[in-house]
Amino acid sequence: MYRTHNCGELRLEHIGANVTLSGWMATKRDFGGMTFIDLRDRYGITQLIFNMDTNQALCELARSLGREDVISISGQVRERSNKNPDRLTGDVEVVVEKLSVLNKAKLPPFTIEDETDGGDDLRMKYRYLDIRRPVLQDKLKFRSKLTLEIRKYMDSLEFLEIETPVLIKSTPEGARDFVVPSRLNPGQFYALPQSPQTFKQILMVAGMDKYFQIVKCFRDEDLRADRQPEFTQIDCEMSFVDQEEVLNTFEGLTKHLFKSVKDIELPEFTRMSYDDAIRKYGSDKPDLRFGMEIFDLNEYAKGHGFNVFDSAELVAGVCLQGKADEYSNKNMKGLTDWVKRPQIGAKGLVYVQWKEDDSVKSTIGKFYSDNVLKSWVEKSGGGKGDILFILSGAENVTRKQLGELRLELGRQNNLIDPGLYKPLWVMDFPLLEWDKETGRFYAMHHPFTAPKAEDVEKMTAKDQAVLESIRADAYDLVINGAEIGGGSIRIFDRDLQSKNFDLLGFSREEAEAQFGFLLSAFEYGAPPHGGIAFGLDRLCAVMNGVASIRDFIAFPKNNTGRDVMIDAPSRIDDGQLADLGLQIDDTALEEASSGE
Structure with missing residues (x-):
């Protein structure tokens, strides 16, 4: 048996008990005839004590241990004379009677403590060591608890968690796709999903009524503190709903998460039009603190x-x-x-x-x-x-x-209270936004967002200003200046969807080639539906008052989109390229990397 208890478990009621603990040697302190060791696992830290007078060989073995050696000990719990109020196990210690070294460790390249001396790149290269730090483990525990509460709440409202495909069709709208070549279909490619948007709409056509999924999504775009090439969404869709029902449902989810995970009662959610947000705050995600x-x-x-x-x-x-x-x-x-x-x-x-x-x-x-x-x-x-x-x-x-x-x-001027949370629904976004460089409209959210009923007649206008004034049944959830999620009521009528594709510059042939499967589904009785997607990584960060999402992701990419731990992306061998019908032009790659 490697352990009877974990390293965060022992309390005063365990005094006198014989226990076995296992973990990593975090720190060691030698005081002449006594040696103290802090033993760490994911649950906490327990102080161990070795006495030179009672067992010299055992004490010398303890003194030979290096940082991060994996050990197992057995001994008796006793009350500490100098208690540590900052540690859950700080009232007790274990007098060690037996010590086994399970695995020796190399000297770590940085200190594995809350305040470490390792820089970002170094810690990401040795992520498995970085994750041993309690401060990072706490963030991953937080994420785990949050996802559990999401599932419990959604289940209570009869949402079904349904998986959608990861290998899908590439579409030209939105950010760049990550593409995957198909060996069985030479010259053709899958794309990794930027979101499960069309699939969740088809699930509504299929009568599933309430869908959600905690799902990986992928976007090939420039990175920053709150953005990664692969990220996780809480993706949701509902049938036979209007905008008010969607907002109330996910306002409820957000309040539940803050209360159950942080014990914070959120105030009433402010509502503001997109135009007012821009006019008053210069941003569609204003910080109202x-x-x-x-x-x-x-x-x-x-x-x-x-x-x-x-x-x-x-x-x-x-x-x-x-x-x-x-x-x-x-x-x-x-x-x-x-x-x-x-x-x-x-x-x-x-x-x-x-x-x-x-x-x-x-x-x-x-x-x-x-x-x-x-x-x-x-x-x-x-x-x-x-x-x-x-x-x-x-x-x-x-x-x-x-x-x-x-x-x-x-x-x-310290006007922003980090302990304050100000949730906000930003609503009535423009349906379209004009791009001067390409000379065409793009969907501000996505091509399946419904226009407001009173603005539908404007979709036949020829005047650019009139088209720019079309409002969408779209909404974003903003907390403390960060966009937590966004969604809309969807178009569910083929003719209206085709009209929107026309405004976005799709020919009928292009629309059919890209989205014919969805348009066809609409002809078989699509219900009114709408939904939202929350950024799980960003929600974790905002709930903890930090800007970066990186520490809430077990194995994140760096600012250039690389996983420096496994050294990805990387070249693949010529045999794999041949199987895929691809070849790499090394000269072109060298020119691209040199900026020529």
């Missing part, structure tokens, strides 16, 4: 001889309260440099600083009187002691820049 709404200044700032404002489509600002006397010239220059970075793209930053002594300091003081500038601060919701930061330019760009500036000011 603090205020500072964007204030439009066109009617107040134009016509005073300041050409920068007079020639701009939009002049707008955000008001930072109570900080006018704290922001120095150095602070203002730093913030100006921040908005001029390529990631933000502003040409400059205007500010109106209304100080507590009633004086006004501004970059545009020679164009506007102090009283006019003060009135702007007041109209934006501020007053004496506040600063109004102003940007101008093309409307959409300027609102986005102000949204980023708002978040940065919130971070700099």
Whole structure:
């Protein structure tokens, strides 16, 4: 028997018991006649004690152990004289009577502790060591518990968990597909699913009524902290529902998860239109944990001889309260440099600083009187002691820049409470978005999203502005500025679906080739249906107040999409290529990698 108890289990009630534990030697401390070892497994850490006076050979064996050696011990539990209140097992220790070394370990390349000295790349290369760290194990435990609660809740509402295919048909919409060559069908390719969208709709046609799946999805796109090439969705679909029923169902799921896993009661979910989110916050996923709404200044700032404002489509600002006397010239220059970075793209930053002594300091003081500038601060919701930061330019760009500036000011001034959760439904998205480069419309969500019933007649319009005004029965769930999930009511009528494909630039032949199976299914009695997909990895991160999803994934990819532990992607041998009817042009690869 390797263990009678795990390393996080022993308490005061076990005093006097003979136990057997197994795990990894985490730390070792020698004090003359006594040696202490912390023994670790996924459940916790137990202190072991070896006494030179009672068993010299055993003590010397303990002193020879190296970090991460796998050992098994037997001994008696006793109460610790110096208790450790930060450890669940901190009231007891085990006096070791027998020690077996099960496996010697090489010296790890980094310390396996919560605060490690290993960088990201090193820890990802040795991920199996990184996962031994309790802080990372806690994140994987959290994810496991969350998925269990999801399944319990969905089952309580009579949802069925149904698997959909992983090898599917490639489609041109959305992000790039990962493609898989078919050996049995030379020259043809499967794609890995970006989502099970069409399959879950077909399940509704098939009468399954309520479907969900915790499913792997794949997108070949640029990576960042909250994005991986393979990720997990909580994918859901319901029949005979309208938008309100979908929102209520998944608001319930979200509240259940926060309460059951974090013991947090979420407040009521705010609802906001896409247009209002962009107008007020410059983002379709605003963080509502603090205020500072964007204030439009066109009617107040134009016509005073300041050409920068007079020639701009939009002049707008955000008001930072109570900080006018704290922001120095150095602070203002730093913030100006921040908005001029390529990631933000502003040409400059205007500010109106209304100080507590009633004086006004501004970059545009020679164009506007102090009283006019003060009135702007007041109209934006501020007053004496506040600063109004102003940007101008093309409307959409300027609102986005102000949204980023708002978040940065919130971070700099500790306005964002990390323990607060503000859920929000963003609704009434545009159905279509125009791409100037390709000169065509794309679906803002996906091609199967239904337009609002009152906007269907606009789909026959020829005017671009009218088409851009078509609203979708689409909705995103946003928590603390992160998009947790998105969904829509779906088109379930073949004629309406064909009309939407027409707007997206598909010829009838292209639509039939790509989605004929779905259009055909609609002809056999498709019910009204809708659904949503949550990003499981991102939900884990947001519930724990962190930006990166990486630590909630057991074996993530790095920022270039590589698994550095197994060294993937990698070349395959010529025999495999021949079987697939493929060949690699090494010259072309070298040119591509060198940027030629």
